[in-house]
Amino acid sequence: MVAGCRRLDGGSDRRERRRLTPFGWASADAEQRRRRLRPQLADGKAVLMRSWTVGIFLIVVLLVADGCRDRSTEYRPTATVRDIMISMVDPSADTLWESVATIISPTGTEERAPRTDEEWATVRRSAVQLVEATNLLLMRDRRVAKPGDQPEDSQVELAPEQIERIINEDRAAWEKFARGLYDAALPAFKAIEAKNVQGLFDAGEKIDEACESCHQNYWYPPPTSGAWRK
Numbered sequence: 001m002v003a004g005c006r007r008l009d010g011g012s013d014r015r016e017r018r019r020l021t022p023f024g025w026a027s028a029d030a031e032q033r034r035r036r037l038r039p040q041l042a043d044g045k046a047v048l049m050r051s052w053t054v055g056i057f058l059i060v061v062l063l064v065a066d067g068c069r070d071r072s073t074e075y076r077p078t079a080t081v082r083d084i085m086i087s088m089v090d091p092s093a094d095t096l097w098e099s100v101a102t103i104i105s106p107t108g109t110e111e112r113a114p115r116t117d118e119e120w121a122t123v124r125r126s127a128v129q130l131v132e133a134t135n136l137l138l139m140r141d142r143r144v145a146k147p148g149d150q151p152e153d154s155q156v157e158l159a160p161e162q163i164e165r166i167i168n169e170d171r172a173a174w175e176k177f178a179r180g181l182y183d184a185a186l187p188a189f190k191a192i193e194a195k196n197v198q199g200l201f202d203a204g205e206k207i208d209e210a211c212e213s214c215h216q217n218y219w220y221p222p223p224t225s226g227a228w229r230k
Contacts, residue, residue, distance in 0.1 A: 075139050075141075077136075077139050077141055077142040077143075079136075079142075080142065080143045080144060080145050080146055081137065081142060081143070081144045081145070081163075082144060082145045082146075082149065082160070084133055084136050084137060088129050088130070088133040088136075089130060089133050089181075089211075091126070092126040092127070092129040092130035092133070093126075093130055093207055093208075093211065095122070095123060095126035096123060096126055096127060096130065096188055096200065096203070096204055096207065097204045097207070097208070098112070099112070099113065099114055099119075099122075099123045099200065100112060100113050100114075100197055100200050100201040100204065113197045113200075114192075114195070114197070114200075120192060120195055123192055123200070124189070124192045124193070127185065127188050127189040127192050128189065130181075130185045130188070130207070131182060131185045131186055131189055134178045134179065134181045134182035134185065135182070137174075137178040137181075138175055138178050138179075140171075143160075143164065144160045144161075144163045144164040144167070145160035145163075156220050157219055157220050158218065158219065158220070158221065158227060158228070162227065162228075163218050163219070166217075166218060166227055167218070173217070174218075177210075177213070177214040177217065177218075180210045180213070180214070181207070181210045181211065181214065183210075184203070184206040184207045184209065184210035185203070185207055185210075187199065187202070187203040187206065188200055188203035188204065188207065191203055
């Protein structure tokens, strides 16, 4: 037998040349097939690498664009926090509180509650205003009050610049209070949608608690609070 050759199956005299490759001994035909496949494999790898490169490039571009976007132009706050409180939060909350009540007078007792579709529509408008006002309070770059505005009673209420300083020092706390009012007002809206008088009454108490806890932190904190520092 000739070195480097082998007898094929069936004992035939036909012989097949073999050569040593990095993958072991291979026939000439197998080696030729492997050589023909190499360019195809190389092309496939090149296409895959180009796809990965393009994908990574697009991701980087999107991240950079998002980071460079001027977020201050997304909203244009005009009203102050005080404006929103006076124009939306306070009158809306009053409407909800007064919509369900027991009125006792010299003429007798009146059980007040929405009954007609028009009355339910009125309290619904107030609930919508109150719920959405909390989202306006979450917007950044909103001033607490107009320049020169002063508290009605400086012995009890903080000045606008003091309130603004507290908000800026702990933005997360301010946002927590705003969301707390949202969480308190939403059940009132749902009760109105269901025309549930008792549910509206119960929600009113939660709204009062949310308002009072916020006011004691920003509007009229106790005298011992650090909020009074100049």
